[in-house]
Amino acid sequence: GAVVSQHPSWVICKSGTSVKIECRSLDFQATTMFWYRQFPKQSLMLMATSNEGSKATYEQGVEKDKFLINHASLTLSTLTVTSAHPEDSSFYICSASAPTALQETQYFGPGTRLLVL
């Protein structure tokens, strides 16, 4: 149990385009989803916390107009990188936690590698 998927796993795009990444909890309902960014050989940096049906809470320094987050259902959250630039190239990982005994444990998706040319 507690499986989280992410799509796509890899994306290469041109500078200026927008990229949407989906995060799904496959076998549980996730009231809260988290989006992280990870640069090579570094730790995970939390970008935002997403609660179903409400606006996401962004961490300091993360541009909410740049990284649009939608959590429309208990099993799906999306991250859209708008007008992507080469500096947005990174590994993006989502996680989900559940409102049951699984709460307080985040289960992570496999990540999405974004390369902006």
Place this chain on the structure above:
Amino acid sequence: AQKVTQVQTEISVVEKEDVTLDCVYETRDTTYYLFWYKQPPSGELVFLIRRNSFDEQNEISGRYSWNFQKSTSSFNFTITASQVVDSAVYFCALSGGSSNTGKLIFGQGTTLQVKP
């Protein structure tokens, strides 16, 4: 403020050796959770264990064991008889507290290389 420190950046061992990954945390909260995650080269974070602040019992799961000591604010992870497949980056993390937003505070990670 909450903080997690993993002082070992990289560890290299030979297969079948035992290895301990250190984790020290800081928090003023009395209720919190500690985690270990494994990140293999594929990138996905694999959940290994969760410990709450009221449970100081050590845990063993196969070749993995965890030593939680509140007195020293440490939550160390030992792999017994290491294998090449254990090669990965291991993250210690902390969550919980009065705000209880569920946010994870990660350490910087320890890269473990197990050589055959």
